[in-house]
Amino acid sequence: MRAPARQRCRTACGADLVVVDRPDAPFAEVRWQVPLVRRDHADAAVALVAGRALLLGPLDGDAAAAQQRVLEEGGVWSTTPAVDRVTLSATVPAERLPWLLGELRDRLESPAPRPEALQDALATERTRLAAAVAHRELGLHRLLARHRWGPEHPYAHAVLEPADLDAVDPAAVLDLLTTRVHPAGSTLLVLGPLGSLGGLDALELLAAPLGGAVGPGGPSDRDPRAPALPADPGPRGVPPQRLPVAPHEPTASLRLWAPAPPRSHPEHLPLHLAGMALGGYFGSRLTQELRERRGDVYGVTTGFEVLASGTTWALSLECPADRIGAVRETVHAALAALGDPGADEQELERAAAYALQGAAVGLASPAALASAGSTVLFAGDDLDLWERQAAQAATTTPDQVAEVARSWWRSDALVEVVADPRDDAGVPAPPQD
Amino acid sequence: MTPFPAPTLERLPNGLRLVVAPGARAGVAAVAVHVGVGFRAEPPGASGLAHLFEHLMFAGSAHVPAGGHFAAVEAGGGRVGAHTRHDHTEFFDLVAAPALGETVALEADRLAGPRLDQHALSTQVDVIAAEIAQQVDAVPFGGFPWRQLPAVLWRSPTSTHDGYGDLAALRAVTLEDCERFFERWYDPRNVVVTLEGELEPREVDRAREALAAVPARTGPAPTPVPVAEPPLVEDRHLTTVAANAPAPAWAAGFRMPDPVGEPQLHAACTALATLLPLHAPALRLTGRSGWYGVPADARTPDVLVLSTHPRPGVAPEPLAAALRESLAALAEDVRRSTPSAVLRTAAARLRHQAYQRGERTAHRARRLGATELLFGDYRLDERLDPADALGALPAALAHVLDQPMASVLVTPAGGDA
Numbered sequence: 001m002r003a004p005a006r007q008r009c010r011t012a013c014g015a016d017l018v019v020v021d022r023p024d025a026p027f028a029e030v031r032w033q034v035p036l037v038r039r040d041h042a043d044a045a046v047a048l049v050a051g052r053a054l055l056l057g058p059l060d061g062d063a064a065a066a067q068q069r070v071l072e073e074g075g076v077w078s079t080t081p082a083v084d085r086v087t088l089s090a091t092v093p094a095e096r097l098p099w100l101l102g103e104l105r106d107r108l109e110s111p112a113p114r115p116e117a118l119q120d121a122l123a124t125e126r127t128r129l130a131a132a133v134a135h136r137e138l139g140l141h142r143l144l145a146r147h148r149w150g151p152e153h154p155y156a157h158a159v160l161e162p163a164d165l166d167a168v169d170p171a172a173v174l175d176l177l178t179t180r181v182h183p184a185g186s187t188l189l190v191l192g193p194l195g196s197l198g199g200l201d202a203l204e205l206l207a208a209p210l211g212g213a214v215g216p217g218g219p220s221d222r223d224p225r226a227p228a229l230p231a232d233p234g235p236r237g238v239p240p241q242r243l244p245v246a247p248h249e250p251t252a253s254l255r256l257w258a259p260a261p262p263r264s265h266p267e268h269l270p271l272h273l274a275g276m277a278l279g280g281y282f283g284s285r286l287t288q289e290l291r292e293r294r295g296d297v298y299g300v301t302t303g304f305e306v307l308a309s310g311t312t313w314a315l316s317l318e319c320p321a322d323r324i325g326a327v328r329e330t331v332h333a334a335l336a337a338l339g340d341p342g343a344d345e346q347e348l349e350r351a352a353a354y355a356l357q358g359a360a361v362g363l364a365s366p367a368a369l370a371s372a373g374s375t376v377l378f379a380g381d382d383l384d385l386w387e388r389q390a391a392q393a394a395t396t397t398p399d400q401v402a403e404v405a406r407s408w409w410r411s412d413a414l415v416e417v418v419a420d421p422r423d424d425a426g427v428p429a430p431p432q433d
Numbered sequence: 434m435t436p437f438p439a440p441t442l443e444r445l446p447n448g449l450r451l452v453v454a455p456g457a458r459a460g461v462a463a464v465a466v467h468v469g470v471g472f473r474a475e476p477p478g479a480s481g482l483a484h485l486f487e488h489l490m491f492a493g494s495a496h497v498p499a500g501g502h503f504a505a506v507e508a509g510g511g512r513v514g515a516h517t518r519h520d521h522t523e524f525f526d527l528v529a530a531p532a533l534g535e536t537v538a539l540e541a542d543r544l545a546g547p548r549l550d551q552h553a554l555s556t557q558v559d560v561i562a563a564e565i566a567q568q569v570d571a572v573p574f575g576g577f578p579w580r581q582l583p584a585v586l587w588r589s590p591t592s593t594h595d596g597y598g599d600l601a602a603l604r605a606v607t608l609e610d611c612e613r614f615f616e617r618w619y620d621p622r623n624v625v626v627t628l629e630g631e632l633e634p635r636e637v638d639r640a641r642e643a644l645a646a647v648p649a650r651t652g653p654a655p656t657p658v659p660v661a662e663p664p665l666v667e668d669r670h671l672t673t674v675a676a677n678a679p680a681p682a683w684a685a686g687f688r689m690p691d692p693v694g695e696p697q698l699h700a701a702c703t704a705l706a707t708l709l710p711l712h713a714p715a716l717r718l719t720g721r722s723g724w725y726g727v728p729a730d731a732r733t734p735d736v737l738v739l740s741t742h743p744r745p746g747v748a749p750e751p752l753a754a755a756l757r758e759s760l761a762a763l764a765e766d767v768r769r770s771t772p773s774a775v776l777r778t779a780a781a782r783l784r785h786q787a788y789q790r791g792e793r794t795a796h797r798a799r800r801l802g803a804t805e806l807l808f809g810d811y812r813l814d815e816r817l818d819p820a821d822a823l824g825a826l827p828a829a830l831a832h833v834l835d836q837p838m839a840s841v842l843v844t845p846a847g848g849d850a
Binding site: 024026027068071072074075076091130131133134135136248249250251281282283288291292293294295296297298318319320350353354355356357358359360361362364365367368 | 457458459460461499500503504507508509510511512513527528529555556557558559560562563564566567568570571572573676679680742774777778781782785788789791792
């Protein structure tokens with residue numbers, strides 16, 4: 001996938017601004033990823049509500065009023081709090097971009113939500129969490145994060161429950177918004193039909209409401225006021241964990257996580273290819289064996305969770321409860337086999353073709369490219385990532401892929417969680433190396 | 434943004450319809466294949482056969498090994514998908530533009546005849562069992578309201594049976610059943626293929642050639658099964674328990690106008706699903722409403738669904754009354770000379786909703802093909818834009834308020850928490 005033509009700068013407010021012209025897009029897409037590191041579980045609850053409240057202006061009585069304000073400009077917006085950031089997403093007519101960027105900067109630098117609007121945000125978030133609590137995925141993710149990062153790590157507080165919000169004081173939310181949410185260290189991707197604004201030359205126009213350009217932008221030009229990021233603890237030697245679920249449930253779940261190198265690391269792509277060959281697409285080993293030959297699963301997925309200062313490789317699948325033992329054995333055997341003897345050239349070519357050419361297909365729409373591109377930028381990379389990966393794939397050998405599979409998927413690195421409804425089913429011991 | 438050239442339609446000698454729709458030049462092309470058979474055409478005792486056959490279409494064909502369709506498309510980074518709906522089955526591929534002709538050749542090969550064998554049949558029944566267990570039963574509110582509402586709204590087993598599939602019935606399906614199903618329904622006269630996106634003329638020619646080679650059938654062309662249903666004469670409510678409902682959920686269904694005969698009214702009803710502000714704090718009704726799926730994706734009669742999560746213990750009747758009060762309040766708002774904020778920004782909201790819906794894989798190709806197959810008009814969506822139908826909101830509100838509703842209230846198993 002060829003990198004899109006772009007312009008980049010660091011702005012006076014501290015945001016790393018990247019501008020991409022997409023004449024075929026009907027709207028401009030904006031993704032502003034702002035760092036916000038959670039300190040502990042109680043702080044995570046405050047940060048979650050703060051993330052939801054970020055767009056509330058001084059005259060907004062609730063979130064609907066904030067949404068109405070942007071609709072009056074012909075756009076929509078939303079925020080997505082995560083364990084290491086808050087993402088502000090907006091879709092607007094391109095000519096309204098200067099207004100939008102100025103408004104978003106105001107919200108980040110001068111938060112002034114009304115007390116009743118904060119109460120509304122808190123109530124809405126409690127309702128949302130209450131509805132989500134039945135999703136098994138949350139329990140799985142909570143266990144995985146706790147064991148991947150360690151119980152006290154900021155990234156362990158990824159999943160919250162309604163009761164966690166009981167102690168949240170709206171004053172603490174406002175204090176967090178005022179003292180810890182700031183554009184410094186953020187990345188801001190603007191992608192859309194910029195012809196009326198000067199195409200790529202719109203960079204200057206769009207930087208103006210952000211205080212103007214003060215540097216070239218990019219990872220080496222990060223704003224010095226940006227918050228410090230937590231360290232990745234690496235492998236923690238965690239035994240397999242079981243998530244209890246109701247005994248009548250017919251489905252078991254298997255999740256595997258492992259620390260992984262960041263996208264800029266030379267071993268990231270070989271591990272990506274190993275993951276693809278394992279379970280990343282329909283032709284992968286696990287999809288063919290578990291779905292097409294045995295009918296045990298509807299699908300298998302593999303991929304990466306890339307946080308600001310830590311990357312995790314992940315595999316997930318569901319299967320009938322009475323087959324989880326056999327499925328688990330197959331998954332571990334396949335993991336080991338990709339390390340020794342590994343995949344052959346043809347298999348890796350297929351995996352690389354899907355992984356890399358698939359990026360061009362999957363990111364063809366402006367919204368998809370904006371969302372994926374902004375996460376790449378926030379992790380300290382650039383939009384030429386896929387082009388560089390394609391070049392690296394052309395010279396990556398099966399031995400290199402096998403070596404990284406052995407290294408990154410070794411048993412002390414894997415974090416395994418099984419959700420199994422059977423009363424008598426303890427998680428079996430992990431396989432021996 | 435430069436408008437795309439208008440789509441075109443041609444009928445090939447074997448009767449297959451081909452829609453060609455140049456679109457965004459982002460290096461990607463979409464192929465959508467629509468076959469005029471959905472779960473409403475399943476014979477009695479074979480609930481889920483259309484869905485099973487959708488799976489079997491990936492089991493190989495004369496020149497494509499089992500799994501070969503996925504392998505070939507994925508080799509170029511493409512995406513593959515398929516769905517079974519009320520009245521059609523759709524297959525779609527999103528590929529790099531130069532791979533269009535090759536991809537259509539794969540589609541043409543299986544349209545000429547899939548490779549049916551017992552192993553594939555047995556395995557895919559297991560895969561469907563896993564799909565239902567994992568994607569529906571294990572998901573909070575999975576299948577709501579479609580597993581419950583049709584039986585309240587309609588009368589005929591054609592429209593009320595479970596289209597996901599009855600696993601016992603599927604395990605009894607034979608290869609001969611599958612062969613008969615293919616012969617009856619997968620007739621090129623009952624198929625629409627749509628090419629959309631960045632279309633290179635040479636690739637379109639290759640695609641046309643491959644599709645023209647699908648053998649023509651003799652005898653009468655397939656005709657859609659009758660789906661007419663009598664209108665409701667009074668409200669009908671069902672309260673039921675669902676193991677995967679963690680909290681009460683309520684959905685009300687209303688019969689939609691015909692999209693071909695009354696496109697403005699249909700579009701305005703679609704707008705209602707987005708704009709209706711449901712507000713009844715005593716019942717804990719919030720602003721959730723909405724259309725389930727895609728408008729005009731099934732033949733008439735189709736249904737508009739409005740839903741919410743009420744307070745535990747509230748019966749359907751007061752919920753129905755509260756919904757009608759909200760509809761009446763919106764009707765009053767529409768009549769005012771100074772529009773409310775909701776109505777003032779309605780067009781923007783609806784345009785963004787359409788834009789977000791367009792993010793579905795191969796969305797435009799799928800809509801062109803579906804409307805051609807279902808309604809004989811591949812450009813029907815151009816007349817069904819809710820943002821252009823706000824003037825018909827009073828008529829849409831009257832249409833909904835003047836008819837009985839069918840509703841389903843699901844409550845959690847083991848209590849109404």
